Amino acid sequence: xxxxxxxxxxxxxxxxxxxxxxxxxxxxxxxxxxxxxxxxxxxxxxxxxxxxxxxxxxxxxxxxxxxxxxxxxxxxxxxxxxxxxxxxxxxxxxxxxxxxxxxxxxxxxxxxxxxxxxxxxxxxxxxxxxxxxxxxxxxxxxxxxxxxxxxxxxxxxxxxxxxxxxxxxxxxxxxxxxxxxxxxxxxxxxxxxxxxxxxxxxxxxxxxxxxxxxxxxxxxxxxxxxxxxxxxxxxxxxxxxxxxxxxxxxxxxxxxxxxxxxxxxxxxxxxxxx
Amino acid sequence: xxxxxxxxxxxxxxxxxxxxxxxxxxxxxxxxxxxxxxxxxxxxxxxxxxxxxxxxxxxxxxxxxxxxxxxxxxxxxxxxxxxxxxxxxxxxxxxxxxxxxxxxxxxxxxxxxxxxxxxxxxxxxxxxxxxxxxxxxxxxxxxxxxxxxxxxxxxxxxxxxxxxxxxxxxxxxxxxxxxxxxxxxxxxxxxxxxxxxxxxxxxxxxxxxxxxxxxxxxxxxxxxxxxxxxxxxxxxxxxxxxxxxxxxxxxxxxxxxxxxxxxxxxxxxxxxxxxxxxxxxxxxxxxxxxxxxxxxxxxxxxxxxxxxxxxxxxxxxxxxxxxxxxxxx
Numbered sequence: 001x002x003x004x005x006x007x008x009x010x011x012x013x014x015x016x017x018x019x020x021x022x023x024x025x026x027x028x029x030x031x032x033x034x035x036x037x038x039x040x041x042x043x044x045x046x047x048x049x050x051x052x053x054x055x056x057x058x059x060x061x062x063x064x065x066x067x068x069x070x071x072x073x074x075x076x077x078x079x080x081x082x083x084x085x086x087x088x089x090x091x092x093x094x095x096x097x098x099x100x101x102x103x104x105x106x107x108x109x110x111x112x113x114x115x116x117x118x119x120x121x122x123x124x125x126x127x128x129x130x131x132x133x134x135x136x137x138x139x140x141x142x143x144x145x146x147x148x149x150x151x152x153x154x155x156x157x158x159x160x161x162x163x164x165x166x167x168x169x170x171x172x173x174x175x176x177x178x179x180x181x182x183x184x185x186x187x188x189x190x191x192x193x194x195x196x197x198x199x200x201x202x203x204x205x206x207x208x209x210x211x212x213x214x215x216x217x218x219x220x221x222x223x224x225x226x227x228x229x230x231x232x233x234x235x236x237x238x239x240x241x242x243x244x245x246x247x248x249x250x251x252x253x254x255x256x257x258x259x260x261x262x263x264x265x266x267x268x269x270x271x272x273x274x
Numbered sequence: 275x276x277x278x279x280x281x282x283x284x285x286x287x288x289x290x291x292x293x294x295x296x297x298x299x300x301x302x303x304x305x306x307x308x309x310x311x312x313x314x315x316x317x318x319x320x321x322x323x324x325x326x327x328x329x330x331x332x333x334x335x336x337x338x339x340x341x342x343x344x345x346x347x348x349x350x351x352x353x354x355x356x357x358x359x360x361x362x363x364x365x366x367x368x369x370x371x372x373x374x375x376x377x378x379x380x381x382x383x384x385x386x387x388x389x390x391x392x393x394x395x396x397x398x399x400x401x402x403x404x405x406x407x408x409x410x411x412x413x414x415x416x417x418x419x420x421x422x423x424x425x426x427x428x429x430x431x432x433x434x435x436x437x438x439x440x441x442x443x444x445x446x447x448x449x450x451x452x453x454x455x456x457x458x459x460x461x462x463x464x465x466x467x468x469x470x471x472x473x474x475x476x477x478x479x480x481x482x483x484x485x486x487x488x489x490x491x492x493x494x495x496x497x498x499x500x501x502x503x504x505x506x507x508x509x510x511x512x513x514x515x516x517x518x519x520x521x522x523x524x525x526x527x528x529x530x531x532x533x534x535x536x537x538x539x540x541x542x543x544x545x546x547x548x549x550x551x552x553x554x555x556x557x558x559x560x561x562x563x564x565x566x567x568x569x570x571x572x573x574x575x576x577x578x579x580x581x582x583x584x585x586x587x588x589x590x591x592x593x594x595x596x597x598x599x600x601x602x603x
Contacts, residue, residue, distance in 0.1 A: 008343040008530045012528065048524070075547055076546030209547075234545060235543065235545065236544060243378065244535070248565065251569040274550070
């Protein structure tokens with residue numbers, strides 16, 4: 001049966017609160033006018049009225065339907081406008097779109113998550129989802145890297161995870177600041193510190209392209225197979241519907257066939273890290 | 275599928291009558307060739323029949339250059355598009371797959387499709403760059419259109435293809451079943467002549483899957499060579515009956531305007547962080563070929579190139595994709 005819903009029309013959502021996460025990153029808490037649900041790893045198009053829209057994977061729990069949290073880094077035309085928005089205004093939401101994390105495939109396994117920068121936003125949503133099914137998982141390890149300690153987002157998340165059964169969280173920074181006594185180095189250096197049973201594990205990578213590239217290379221060196229590595233790809237997802245062509249990556253529409261892919265699905269596609 | 279006939283005079287009168295309930299577009303000859311025009315009462319006699327392809331592709335009737343996709347879709351009257359070459363009829367296949375997708379049905383596209391009757395026109399003769407047959411598309415329609423029209427010796431022959439086409443014939447007085455087998459044989463022979471012309475003018479040109487294999491293997495040298503004449507104007511993709519990429523532009527009130535876009539423009543794939551897989555011109559140039567002959571065939575059943583040759587005609591850098599393919603053979 002053909003769906004007669006207008007696929008281009010956004011759902012209005014009231015901006016309830018804006019949280020400063022880091023100098024360049026804010027989290028927007030939205031109350032959609034209608035109930036809105038998504039699967040972890042799926043993305044939405046978040047729209048500033050009359051200005052433009054951009055794709056984001058919500059950072060909130062997929063189990064919560066009355067509100068939605070989206071973490072946005074100020075990096076382009078639309079996100080700059082977003083950062084100037086005050087609570088009370090209405091934004092638009094289209095979606096959810098695409099294929100998220102197949103969490104049911106993680107049952108009985110150790111989940112190693114490699115995150116960088118604002119890539120922790122989709123990962124936080126995944127972590128909420130994994131916390132909800134922790135009885136079915138062996139272990140969840142988060143390794144996260146940010147440029148500096150002040151660029152790290154969701155700081156309370158790390159203590160909370162470390163006090164949660166079956167969860168471990170590690171942080172590193174590229175460049176230390178005064179008062180930082182933690183690890184310094186790129187995120188892959190954290191992989192030397194963890195205990196993981198690779199055969200019974202999956203790895204999730206989300207972050208800037210260069211981090212994803214070297215993260216994947218390191219995971220392969222460690223012995224992960226192409227099928228065990230899940231990548232959350234970022235392209236210019238304009239329509240979210242598999243039509244506009246902007247996010248085409250080889251034969252894939254990242255918006256519809258992804259944004260979550262196994263490395264096995266993408267390894268023969270050129271320019272995936274660009 | 276069956277044939278009907280009507281005198282040209284009575285056909286013209288029938289079209290004039292149909293103008294009361296339909297908007298009709300049909301090709302008319304001009305100084306450059308022929309192109310679709312909106313028909314008024316005085317224009318019916320100017321319709322050009324059985325000439326190879328109009329300048330504009332059928333796509334523009336279903337995907338306007340720019341439209342607001344947050345207001346109610348509207349068409350004043352149902353439409354008849356008459357004189358559509360089979361390359362364009364086949365080109366609608368991939369548009370249907372993309373826009374009538376069961377998960378994300380485009381209301382605007384489907385509304386236009388539902389309200390449009392397609393009357394194809396058999397091509398008797400070819401233009402310089404026509405190469406539909408190389409991609410296994412015949413120069414006449416026997417499927418996907420609602421009917422096809424052939425003008426011959428003061429008569430109009432209708433090849434009725436779909437139920438919607440059959441319904442339309444009930445609104446055309448004086449149509450008769452075509453019983454004269456010699457006329458059908460003569461039409462078949464015209465088809466054969468056109469196909470012979472296509473074969474001889476495209477000798478050695480690889481078929482559609484063969485083109486895909488060649489494009490996939492081609493090295494940077496060939497893309498750089500041909501891209502050196504490209505100015506990223508996007509004429510090739512704009513005129514192409516199967517290129518459908520677009521951009522959504524936001525307007526106040528959460529309105530969205532959908533505007534045709536092209537991978538040939540700089541910045542097409544650029545993301546906010548600055549990465550741009552198609553930054554270099556030769557990569558954008560190659561992208562169109564990979565999309566049409568390698569990636570889309572892996573994803574869709576319908577052809578992403580119909581061999582209409584319009585991209586060759588439209589290119590201001592005089593880039594001929596068929597010369598590129600012949601160089602790869």
